[in-house]
Amino acid sequence: MSIQIKESYDVVVVGGGLAGFSAAVAAARQGVPVCLVQDRPVFGGNSSSEIRVSPHGAACFHAYGRETGIISELLIEERAINHELVTENGWTNSVWDMTMYDMAMSTPGLTFHLNTALLTVQMEHDRKIRSVLCRTAGSETELLLEAKQFIDCTGDGVLADLAGCEWRMGSEGKDEFDEPHAPEQANSEVMGNSIHFKAKDMGRPVPFVLPDWAIRYEDASFFYDQGRKPYDIRSGYWWLEIGVPWHTIHDAERIRHELTRHTLGVWDWIKNRDPQTRELAAHYALDWIGQVPGKRESRRVMGKYLMTEHDPAGRTVFEDEIAFGGWFLDLHTPGGLLAPTSEPSSAEHYDQTTDYAVKSYCGPYGIPLRICMSKDVDNLMMAGRNVSVTHAALGTVRVMSTTALIGQAVGVAVAAAVKDNLSADELLRTRIPHIQQQLLRDGCFLPNVSNEDPLDLARLATVTASSEALMYGVGPSSAGTAEFLVDWTETKPQLPEPRPQPYDRDRLNRRVGQWIAVGDRPVRRIELCLSNLSGAEQQVQGYLYAADSIWDYRTEPGEPLAELNLRVPAGEAQWVSVQLGLEPGRDFPAFSYLRLDLLAHNHVAWIKAGTVIPGHTSAYEIGGGKMRSLKENRSFRMEPPQNCYAARQVTNGVTRPYRAANLWRANPQEQWLELSWEQPQQLRTVELSFPGHLFHEYHNYPPLYRDPQCAKTYSIQIRQNGSWLEAARVRDNYQRRNVVPLAESGSVTTDRLRIVIHETNGDPSAAIYEVRCYN
Structure with a gap:
């Protein structure tokens, strides 16, 4: 016989992925009693050791764009104590689970119930939730949880659905919002679910025999011509994905089974048939295969604002900004493995200059609180991939580091509502500055808000x-802290044909820009380290701009401060001087950025610096009036050195x-x-x-x-x-x-x-x- 336990809190959070976990911790840190309900044995959702998708976010595409706040505390702690290498998928171990568990246990005011699923919702009236009924697996225990505020972080919008909220699932048509990524007609298609695997080097040949019930792959074009390249034989892959024709919620078990069949088949291809990988994989054995599918998309609960792709693409400034994003508009092909091609960027071999790549690159952009506030239930908020966005906008908002930021913001917001007994509309009208300032104090970053805390x-x-310290510049032989950082692709066993790069990283095949931090000193001269590969003198054209920010990716960010015509003698790695006479306050704001661009030139290379100095980065032109972050430095020297620190x-x-x-x-x-x-x-x-x-x-x-x-x-x-x-x-x-x-x-x-x-x-x-x- 089941027993029922009744508990009362100020806030109940349903769903313990990164969004729900961050929301619960943030609310508890504000001093309100919080209960977190999670239907799995571990926290973390898609990032957990059950599914093993490592968190992505803005820093993948934007230098200095990494998310801070609770997600940063967790990831810094995990790297400091975890012996395991991390790659994109398949390598998350239980150290990550325990890192989150330790934070939950160390947070005063936070109660949590693992292995506990939401069953029903009890409404006080049509617009207010009174309680939720949950059941803890294996204990024959039901929990009746009462609260003043509820947060739906279930991913699938289960709580909102049971409460009668309006939701959408599928893609809006182009006629509704005129989104560039929208199909001509609305449809019910969504991005699919994935499982991952991990393989281990055994140091000797290890056979693998494909079970009869698994999928057998024979066609190399399925992988190499359709965007499914097995780029790391040890783990993977995001493209092990299936959704359409099945329903990502109701058919999740069927999808899991089909994914298992296909994953074994993909490993059989890598191990036994692919001429590019079978020798590399000879000593590898399967170590783990996920059996909990990670979901990308299902219900999106309608809020007080519906965010479209025009907002991240245009970097809309919202008065109620509470988080930021910076992933690209990443919309996977419905059907995944069953579709003719994989996700478009992958199918285009990650060419960063195609029309699709250009229109998909966005951010960093602000995210408004209103997309987290149910329009139908007064005491319900959302955080995670079920927030109020269109299918196209979900392509960028859905990644876990972004949803963690949203969760932390929602936790702070509901705590403010509880403390002052505010309705959702009153919260929006009176507490947005307080929420923003609290998030900044707690370590978060907001693109359009800075610290104005009167108590500081x-x-x-x-x-x-x-x-x-003065900033003198950086050269080809410079050293510093950046060599401690490697790109995660560099830790992978390389296939015989490495993945294509967007362009030759040194030669000026495209326009390249270098951001230079300045203080309140004049800029008299800049020197650039260039190589002329032609054997004869060449002329290179360039421009110097006052940049609005380190993420101002406009190819022409305003009228140039100077137009440059550089005479580059033949030779390797030589310093070419540019004479300037720029004054702070007159030509550029003190303590700001200049951006030095060199235009494309087939015979000249702008030498990559040996390290990255703090606060500096570079970018290259991708078309459509846009630059794209390179996250490296090009060699330059300043005269006089700048007091930018x-x-x-x-x-x-x-x-x-x-x-x-x-x-x-x-x-x-x-x-x-x-x-x-x-x-x-x-x-x-x-x-x-x-x-x-x-x-x-x-x-x-x-x-x-x-x-x-x-x-x-x-x-x-x-x-x-x-x-x-x-x-x-x-x-x-x-x-x-x-x-x-x-x-x-x-x-x-x-x-x-x-x-x-x-x-x-x-x-x-x-x-x-x-x-x-x-x-």
Whole structure:
């Protein structure tokens, strides 16, 4: 006989993927009682060890675009303690599950029920949920959970559906919103489900015999001509995908079975038949095959705003911005393995300059809270892939790092609604600035909002430092922290024919631009390291612009500050000088970016730098008036060197390179930052944002990784009675965001405060993005 237990909370979150997990933790951190219900034995959804899709996000396509906040805390922790390499699919192990479990256990006010499925919803009236009835598998226990606010993070919109909300499933037609990716006629087709596998090198030949009930593949064109190249024999693949003709919710078990048949067949092809892989795979044996399909798309619950693809493509600015995205408009071909070709970008061999690639590239863009607020039920919000977006917009919003940001924002929003007993409309009307400022304080980034927290006493301080590193440029032989970062494709056994690159990475086959961070010094001269491959002098044309931001990808971002005609003598890796006479305030804003572009030239190469210096990146032209991020530096030198790492930037309200470098960076061995006030201040906590884990996606970071730029050991000192006293010391840190109490109880009073960085995790220079101080 089943027993029923009744529990009451302020917030109930249904669904424990990254969106639901982030929502629950964020709400609990705001001080409201929260219950998280998850129908699987582990947290993480598609990212868990059951499904093993590693989280993707904006940094895949945009330098310094990685998501921060709760998702960043988790991923930094996982890399620091996990011995396992991470690749795109198939390699997630239980260390990730336990990282999330540990955070859940360590969050005051958060209760969770695993292996617990939602059964029914009880409504107070048509527009309000009173409670949900859930059942815990294997325990004959039903849970009746009452709450003031509910969040649907089920992916499939199960809670919203049971509550009677309107939802969509399938693709809108072009006639409804005129979306470039929309089909001419609306249809019910959605992206499919996937399972993954992992193979292990056994050090000796290992046979594989395909079961009779599995699919046997014989045609190489299915893989190499239709966008399904087996690029890593050890694990994969996102294109092991099936949806249409089956329903991704109701036919999930049939899809799982069909995927298993096909996955075994794909491994048989790799192992026994493919002439490009069978020798590489000879010593590999299957280690794991997923049996929980990962879903991309099903119900999308209609909210107070329906986001279309015009919003991410046009980078719409929303007053209620609470998150950001930056994945491309990634719409997989309905049917997956059963379709004539795979996802369009893959079918085009990842040519970044096709019409499809150009129209699909977008971001970083803001995401509004209204897409997370049910239009039909007053106390229901959504986070994850079931938010209020069109099918086309879902192509970019659906990736897990983005949904985690949305989840954290929704958690903060529902906590505000509960605390002040606000309706959804009242929340939108009165609390958006509060939600935005709280998200920034909690480590998130918003493209169109900066720190304006009136409680942050650091904003009133004068900031000085022991030293401020100057930016001289970067050359072919430069070294630094970037060599600790590798692209995850570099960790794969390469096939005989490597994947095609978008262009020759050195030669100027296309227009290339380099962002250069400047301070408040003039720019007299820039030198570029170029190679002339022709044997005769060549002329290269270029332009210098004042750039709006590091993500301003317009091919022509305004009137150029200077037009360049460079005479390049024949020879290898020679520095060519450009004379300029630019002044901050007159020609460009102080503490901003310049962008130096060189136009295409078949005989000249702009030499790639040996490392990436903080706050700098480059891009290349893809067509349609767009540039695309390269996430590397081209060699350049500045005269005079720029003070773009000035200490004052730690209180400018932005915690990553964006419209400026936004970073204090010290000279080696001189590593303290000081805040001073005209009048003594009472301080309880100091909140710090250190550099690291921004430039690349999660996949780029090796096992047991601690970012060398991040402070490892530091102290916070206060000035009292003419002497410096140590108020706190932190050891063995590797997290980007730190909250440091200055006294066990009460506060300290001082008019001067220093952060002294004694040791980083490897970088010779100390650096900080932001300092906040609170009483």
